Amino acid sequence: MGASLDADLPNTSATAQCNGITGLVELSVVNYAIGVLITRGRTPEEAQAELRRRAAVELTSVTEVARQVLASIPVRPLAGDASPGLRYQ
Numbered sequence: 001m002g003a004s005l006d007a008d009l010p011n012t013s014a015t016a017q018c019n020g021i022t023g024l025v026e027l028s029v030v031n032y033a034i035g036v037l038i039t040r041g042r043t044p045e046e047a048q049a050e051l052r053r054r055a056a057v058e059l060t061s062v063t064e065v066a067r068q069v070l071a072s073i074p075v076r077p078l079a080g081d082a083s084p085g086l087r088y089q
Contacts (some may be wrong), residue, residue: 026063033066036073 030051037047054065 029063029070030066033069036069 033051034044034047037050038044042050051062051065051069054068055062058065
């Protein structure tokens, strides 16, 4: 898997339009989830397609599926922090 340059990533306005996203918070959540899926071996296009496919199968929004992806990220406490760390809500 090669490194992906920002120029290779999908246009954010195209991402928003394709997924019916209207707010910056929603767009940020979806873009972050796309990044997570990229780290798991998907291309940017595959990551977007996976979010849309899962949303269609689960009869929910792409933003909700993106939140599920973010919730799947393992939480690690900061060095020297005995608290369990925070999870994206």
